[in-house]
Amino acid sequence: MGYRIGYARVSTEDQDASAQLDALTAAGCDKIFTDHASGKLASRPGLDEALDKLRPGDTLVITKLDRLGRSTKNLIELAEKLRADGVDLMVLHQHIDTSTPAGRMFFTVISAFAEFERDMIAERTREGLAAARARGRKGGRRPKLTGAKLQHARELYDAKTHTVEEIAQLLGVSRTTVYRALSERETAPRESRT
Structure with missing residues (x-):
């Protein structure tokens, strides 16, 4: 054997x-x-x-x-x-x-x-993501910086009084999260910016 x-x-x-x-x-x-x-x-x-x-x-x-x-x-x-x-x-x-x-x-x-x-699981996943996109939702995690925190991060960055590292520490998020939030603003359509 x-x-x-x-x-x-x-x-x-x-x-x-x-x-x-x-x-x-x-x-x-x-x-x-x-x-x-x-x-x-x-x-x-x-x-x-x-x-x-x-x-x-x-x-x-x-x-x-x-x-x-x-x-x-x-x-x-x-x-x-x-x-x-x-x-x-x-x-x-x-x-x-x-x-x-x-x-x-x-x-x-x-x-x-x-x-x-x-194949069926993959197909159901694709259909679910397509349906979510059709309703205006994106897949993935919810953004960590939203609302007041996001606005605060932008104000601190625009005032040039804090580094991205300092902003991240103040808000309890990573530098990558701050950079991502700021870059989304840069790529947003001009009329949606405030």
């Missing part, structure tokens, strides 16, 4: 991979590799290392399909490469094990649904 090589991926440095690592350890992985990167990115050094360690008879273990491939096509290509190399794929949460015929068939079906779900 070959080795079990685990692979975990989280999308950002802020996300915690411990749940994946615990599941992979519980599944008996001999070695686990991790990436902190978007699934869309081509460069995933942890995955490259994991694939390099695999030998015929080994099994690549992941927690969910979306941790492995960038698209259905990519997932299927990777599964085919693993099969050609004599390596099995085990997906813990979807109960897929390509060492069985049922596992190979189930993998193909589930990977298609996984991509469909990602």
Whole structure:
């Protein structure tokens, strides 16, 4: 029986991979590799290392399909490469094990649904942003400088009695926030300026 090589991926440095690592350890992985990167990115050094360690008879273990491939096509290509190399794929949460015929068939079906779900989420997000823009709202965080604080920042800046750093400290915001507020005024239409 070959080795079990685990692979975990989280999308950002802020996300915690411990749940994946615990599941992979519980599944008996001999070695686990991790990436902190978007699934869309081509460069995933942890995955490259994991694939390099695999030998015929080994099994690549992941927690969910979306941790492995960038698209259905990519997932299927990777599964085919693993099969050609004599390596099995085990997906813990979807109960897929390509060492069985049922596992190979189930993998193909589930990977298609996984991509469909990602596409639907992306489409709903785009539609929501478009609807918000149509109502005059922009996405993203609310501005930190509004109303009286924004007016005060502009007055201090225009009076040239304070540096941007001092204005930021007075208002409890970052210099970037002050610069952004001031640059928005500079790019605003002339008739809207007071």
